[in-house]
Amino acid sequence: MSPDPGAGASIANGPLVSVIMPAYNAEAYIARSIESVRAQTLTDFELIIVDDCSTDGTAGLINRHAQADARVRLHRLPVNSGVAAARNAGIAEARGRYVAFLDSDDWWHARKLELQIGQMQASGARLSYCAYQRVHCDGRVLSTIVPPARVSHADMLRSNFIGNLTGVYEGTLGPATFLKIGHEDYVFWLQMVQRAGSGVRIEHDEPLAYYLVREGSVSANKLRAAGWQWRIYRDIERLPLLRSCVYMAHYLWNAVSKRQ
Numbered sequence: 001m002s003p004d005p006g007a008g009a010s011i012a013n014g015p016l017v018s019v020i021m022p023a024y025n026a027e028a029y030i031a032r033s034i035e036s037v038r039a040q041t042l043t044d045f046e047l048i049i050v051d052d053c054s055t056d057g058t059a060g061l062i063n064r065h066a067q068a069d070a071r072v073r074l075h076r077l078p079v080n081s082g083v084a085a086a087r088n089a090g091i092a093e094a095r096g097r098y099v100a101f102l103d104s105d106d107w108w109h110a111r112k113l114e115l116q117i118g119q120m121q122a123s124g125a126r127l128s129y130c131a132y133q134r135v136h137c138d139g140r141v142l143s144t145i146v147p148p149a150r151v152s153h154a155d156m157l158r159s160n161f162i163g164n165l166t167g168v169y170e171g172t173l174g175p176a177t178f179l180k181i182g183h184e185d186y187v188f189w190l191q192m193v194q195r196a197g198s199g200v201r202i203e204h205d206e207p208l209a210y211y212l213v214r215e216g217s218v219s220a221n222k223l224r225a226a227g228w229q230w231r232i233y234r235d236i237e238r239l240p241l242l243r244s245c246v247y248m249a250h251y252l253w254n255a256v257s258k259r260q
Contacts, residue, residue, distance in 0.1 A: 015071070016044040017113055017168075018096030022086030024052040026104035027061055029212070034065050034072065036107035042114040047072045048090045049104075053080040058104075084178035091176055099176070100168045105212040108165075112208040116168050119202050126170040127196040129162040132209035142213055149201045153194040157237065157247045159254035160186040162199060165209045169196065179236075182228030187236055226252065 019037055023030055030049075037047045051059045051074060059076065066072040075093055077086060083103075091099065098117060102108060112130070120128050129151075134142040147161040155161065164185040169176070173195045178184045193199050202208065229251050233244040 014095030014097075015046040016096055017042070017046075017098045017100055017117060018090075018094035019045055019047045019100045019102055019113075020087055020090030020094065021047060021049045021102050021104055022052060022083050022090065023049055023054065023058050023062065023104040024080070024083075024086070025054045025056045025058060027054070027057040030058060030061060030104040031065075032107050033102055033104050034062070036110070037102060038065070038069055038072070039110050040108070040113045041111050042117060043071075045071060045113060046094075046096060048093050049074055050086040050090045050093075051076045052082070052086045053077055082180060084180045084184045087178045094171075096171070098168050098170055101164050102209075103165060105214070106165045107210050107212075109206070109208040109210075111204075115204055115208065116202045119200075120168065120170070123200065125196075125200045126173055127192055127199040128168050128202050129166040129199055130202040130204065130208040131206075132163045132166050132211055133207045134211050134213050137212060137214050144207055147201055151193060151199050152197075153190065156186075156190050156193050157233075157239075158250035160189065162189040162193070163209065163211060164189070165211055167192075167199075181231070181236070183225065183232060186229075187232055190232075190237070222255075225255075 021033065034047065037045070049062050049072065051062060059074065062072070062074045066074050073093070075089060077089060087101065100113065116128055116130060129147060131144065131146045133144050136142050145163060148155065151161050167189055169192050173192060176188070176192065178188050181187060230244065230248060233239045233247055239247065
């Protein structure tokens, strides 16, 4: 494993898992996210919360959790820099063997890390993900997303099968960086699956993570999202035009299927 902590590598006597949580003006909902991590049955973790210059009471709320639980750490950015930069700052602070992500409005099942890390260690998998639910802000379950049992880089080009709140990778995969680009989550997991060779789904009889769907969210703009996807195929992956068109068709079909 790389000795560089900036690569998300494990430091001697460090925690087993580093959980990265970016936050910006999240006072209204971040408590549930933090508490879902603190309630994990796997207790050997650190929760690194990167406050992206919030102007509400987010930082104070995080500090209260940090005072109550030494596993919670607050890292504040000097200037507002966006979610990709916040996650990268968290990765740079990470000391765990494994790295996981949770946004400040999403939350986890209490056994998420226990089951995920246990199955990764048993199988030797270096990257994994799990099923999750899309939950409306009024509490309604909109859909349950059950990804394939295994995905390759070619599979990921057809659709983003890894919800960022579900993904975990081992630090031995090397330095990891979120690009400041639309669909930064997708680009990140595309690259990490390519390094790992494949990713595996964690098996459980119910979803292990919950994604909050809020009105007016960035991801809710379908036309803009499609434009981002096309740019990834052509500019990031540098695929030929015909292959880009084929993968784009798969992407659009899967995008509709996820929300049925």
